Amino acid sequence: MPADPQPGPPHTSREVRRVARVILLDPQDRVLLLHGHEPDDPARTWWFTPGGGLEGDESHEEAALRELAEETGITRVELGPALWRRTCSFPFAGRRWDQDEWYYLARTSRPDDLDTGGDGLTELERRSVDGARWWSYGELVRARETVYPTRLAELLRNLLDEGPPPSPVVLDPEIA
Numbered sequence: 509m510p511a512d513p514q515p516g517p518p519h520t521s522r523e524v525r526r527v528a529r530v531i532l533l534d535p536q537d538r539v540l541l542l543h544g545h546e547p548d549d550p551a552r553t554w555w556f557t558p559g560g561g562l563e564g565d566e567s568h569e570e571a572a573l574r575e576l577a578e579e580t581g582i583t584r585v586e587l588g589p590a591l592w593r594r595t596c597s598f599p600f601a602g603r604r605w606d607q608d609e610w611y612y613l614a615r616t617s618r619p620d621d622l623d624t625g626g627d628g629l630t631e632l633e634r635r636s637v638d639g640a641r642w643w644s645y646g647e648l649v650r651a652r653e654t655v656y657p658t659r660l661a662e663l664l665r666n667l668l669d670e671g672p673p674p675s676p677v678v679l680d681p682e683i684a
Contacts, residue, residue: 522604522606523606524595524606524607524608525561525605525606525607525608526561526562526568526607526608527559527560527561527562527571527607527608527609527610528559528560528562528568528569528571528572528575528609528610528612529557529558529559529572529575529609529610529611529612530557530558530559530572530575530576530585530587530611530612530613530614531557531591531611531612531613531614531664531667532557532558532576532580532582532585532614532615532616533613533614533615533616534615534616534617534619534642535617535619536642536644537644537645537668538619538642538643538644539557539642539643539648539660539664540557540558540580540582540619540622540640540641540642540643541555541556541557541640541641541643541655542555542556542557542558542579542580542624542637542639542640543555543637543638543639543640543641544556544636544637544638545636545638546600546601546636547601547632547635547636548601548602550638553653553654554653554654554655554656555643555651555653555654555655555656556655556656557611557656557657557660558575558576558579558580559571559572559575559576559579559609559611560575560578560579568590568610568612569587569612572587572610572612572614573585573587576614577628578628578629579624579628579629579633579637580622580623580624580640581621581622581623581624582616582618582621582622582623583621584616584617584618584621585614585615585616586614586615586616587612587613587614588612588613588614588615588672589612589613589672589676590610590611590612590675590676591611591612591613591663591667591672591673591676591677592610592611592657592663592676592677592678592679593608593609593610593611593676593677593678593679594609594611594657594678594679594680594681594682595607595608595609595681595682596609596656596657596681596682596683596684597681597682597683597684598682598683598684599684600636601632601636610676611657611676613667613672619642622640624637624639624640645661645664645665645668648660648661648664649661656682657679657682658682659679663679
């Protein structure tokens, strides 16, 4: 397993949440995305990768596996390298979130193990996540819905064509 990344995002006056996310691919190279919405406005929706904040002294890799299990029920995965790093800032659930996100590659041979109604979800996740689905590259390219990170189709194509990068690629910050 790669070492836990240490550098933080650019300076900000708010606390920055350290996050591990998973690019989970099935045997057909489809990526799993969760469907979320603003808790008080279900019309504001988007798709995003499984993952969440690090707890205590856990590594990014440990958090990626824990979050994946909590949010999807999928535990039989092969966790690969860190692919990308992104800083982002966005309003959600009545506050602004500033995040330093690390994206890890993982593969599963059991996509039917998906269970998004697990006991591991937080109260906020129960109020704001309402589904999941496997997306092909072609479906991502044609998507009219919001997907995060916003360049996911291009990033997935590069990953499938070239394999994982030798070190994590720093993505442009996304500020909403």
